[in-house]
Amino acid sequence: MGRVIAIANQKGGVGKTTTAINLSASLASSGKKVLAIDMDPQGNMSSGLGVDKNEVEKTIYELIIGKCKIEECICKEPIENLSVDVLPSSIDLSAAEIELIGVDNKEYILRDEVEKIKDNYDFIIIDCPPALSMLTINAMTTSDSVIVPIQCEYYALEGLSQLIHTIELVKERLNKKLVMEGVVFTMYDARTNLSLQVVENVKDNLNQNIYKTIIPRNVRLAEAPSYGMPINLYDPKSKGTESYLLLAEEVINKGEE
16 A cells, blocks of 8 residues: 655745655565655746656646546656656646536545556655645645755745645645644755754644655756756765665655654
8 A cells, every 4th residue: 555745845046846755766666566656836846856747648747637538648657767757737726726616526536547457566655745735635624744954044944834824724624634734844955054944843842753864965866857867867876865865764754763
């Protein structure tokens, strides 16, 4: 039975998609079969995992508006020898919100489709859009848990309480099993006191699980997506690769507890 994890934060630029891409790839290189679902209309997770967005005919947009079945839109292992399948996104997805007005049970469209293929995977990782929208709600009703990436910067906690409130609302009203899996710090710069202060501040103020692994600010990590690769294939020896493999290990162990 696949574990479904949403990667969410309504703030943009916090390393959300980077985490979704590299956690998926690191779980795969730990021997897990992974499906990466791109719920962000920008489609960066799709291209970062080797999918050519211009070549794809059926995406999550067609799935959400009922034009195709989930099996038809999954791209099987776009990167050779990496057991990550991708359900790609497209810019059309930004219009899906409007098209879903008046649709019954629109919060559960993705969940009902994912149920059909869930058993084929160990992990399903969903990259949410940077907004608390109907797309994010769909991701959360489908998921078992949510991982929240937080950038090590001054405004890190801003918006976080709103996100936690949303997760709690979804749990209360739409998905009883949803849990906040934890917070992962990204873009950590060891040279600044600020990064350290942010980490300490969040630990003091947040009654949540915080992953031990902290993702560093890393040039190679920033370059990898433009080559359509996750970091562990682009530069296997980089600090970014090491960090995401450690994070994947923590995520796997957490599920086994």
